[in-house]
Amino acid sequence: MDRILDIVEHYTPGRTLRRLGTSMSIIHRGKPFQWQRKHLLGLRDLSVEEITHILDTAKGFEEISTRSVKKAPPLRGKVVVNLFFEDSTRTRNSFTLAANRLSADVIEFTQKTSSVSKGETLLDTARNLEAMGIDIVVIRHNAAGAPTLLSRNIKACVVNAGDGFCEHPTQGLLDVYTIRQMKGSLEGLKIAIVGDIAHSRVARSDMWAMTKLGAEVTFVGPPTLMPAEVGRLPVKVSYNLDKVIEEVDVINMLRIQFERLGGSPFPSTREYSRYFGLTAERMQRAKPDILVMHPGPINRGLEIESEVADGRNSVILRQVANGLAVRMAVLFLVNQAAAETTG
Numbered sequence: 055m056d057r058i059l060d061i062v063e064h065y066t067p068g069r070t071l072r073r074l075g076t077s078m079s080i081i082h083r084g085k086p087f088q089w090q091r092k093h094l095l096g097l098r099d100l101s102v103e104e105i106t107h108i109l110d111t112a113k114g115f116e117e118i119s120t121r122s123v124k125k126a127p128p129l130r131g132k133v134v135v136n137l138f139f140e141d142s143t144r145t146r147n148s149f150t151l152a153a154n155r156l157s158a159d160v161i162e163f164t165q166k167t168s169s170v171s172k173g174e175t176l177l178d179t180a181r182n183l184e185a186m187g188i189d190i191v192v193i194r195h196n197a198a199g200a201p202t203l204l205s206r207n208i209k210a211c212v213v214n215a216g217d218g219f220c221e222h223p224t225q226g227l228l229d230v231y232t233i234r235q236m237k238g239s240l241e242g243l244k245i246a247i248v249g250d251i252a253h254s255r256v257a258r259s260d261m262w263a264m265t266k267l268g269a270e271v272t273f274v275g276p277p278t279l280m281p282a283e284v285g286r287l288p289v290k291v292s293y294n295l296d297k298v299i300e301e302v303d304v305i306n307m308l309r310i311q312f313e314r315l316g317g318s319p320f321p322s323t324r325e326y327s328r329y330f331g332l333t334a335e336r337m338q339r340a341k342p343d344i345l346v347m348h349p350g351p352i353n354r355g356l357e358i359e360s361e362v363a364d365g366r367n368s369v370i371l372r373q374v375a376n377g378l379a380v381r382m383a384v385l386f387l388v389n390q391a392a393a394e395t396t397g
Contacts, residue, residue: 226259241268249308
């Protein structure tokens with residue numbers, strides 16, 4: 055990992071790593087691997103090697119956040135746009151901080167204060183921003199496929215920060231990064247993802263990353279919150295948290311996305327919490343070293359009790375911290391791939 059930091063410290067934007075006489079490659083299974091994607095649109099199409107490469111690169115960025123001067127030069131002179139059409143706290147601020155720590159300039163876009171409110175289309179907005187000389191677009195949109203649409207119509211790198219019910223790749227990456235950090239590997243682990251699976255892009259990105267890295271994933275929740283295509287996904291399905299809690303090594307609790315529900319998927323929040331909430335009582339029957347995760351924001355008392363969210367098994371804040379290193383790695387890698395393509 056020291057080699058990654060050395061490369062990053064001496065990386066100059068606009069010059070490819072090949073010209074510098076060095077290579078941002080990591081050895082996987084005895085073979086050097088070179089990242090080649092200028093966009094990160096999802097995890098479904100990524101190989102095990104690509105996912106592992108991002109995680110290994112992120113490991114090299116951890117140290118930067120412990121310095122007194124939390125800066126590195128790889129994106130100096132580059133412009134990153136946070137193009138968010140949905141509200142966000144963790145993801146937006148994490149990308150902003152990641153770009154800043156890589157010395158990029160950041161433009162913060164919000165739909166309410168933009169020309170989108172006057173009828174401008176997504177593509178027109180992106181093309182106008184690109185005309186100003188942007189290099190990377192980080193996009194969150196309520197329409198599935200919006201990042202893919204952008205990637206096919208603009209020259210800048212595109213990073214998906216969440217699209218509809220489709221994917222949230224950097225959340226999936228930081229989740230598996232956290233598990234690998236705590237458990238050493240995902241191979242053979244049993245992981246439960248609990249809650250509103252139907253409306254969760256996190257569940258889908260987690261599923262792809264976790265299963266590719268060797269974990270056994272179980273979706274847990276009421277039938278009304280399961281996606282229609284769940285039978286075709288590489289997961290097990292359970293409608294009973296109590297039958298799963300004793301077996302799993304990791305449990306990831308999801309928020310009920312009330313803003314996306316067309317009706318009431320369960321009789322009451324009290325009943326949902328009774329059957330699918332992670333309580334202190336349920337934790338007594340879990341493995342002593344179980345990891346408790348949550349992508350946030352947390353609805354305390356609904357999907358998880360405060361005692362559990364703040365307890366010794368919780369890695370929720372560690373997820374937030376790791377998100378910074380993971381997003382630094384993603385921004386670095388897509389920019390590197392773009393430089394290699396044009397260099």
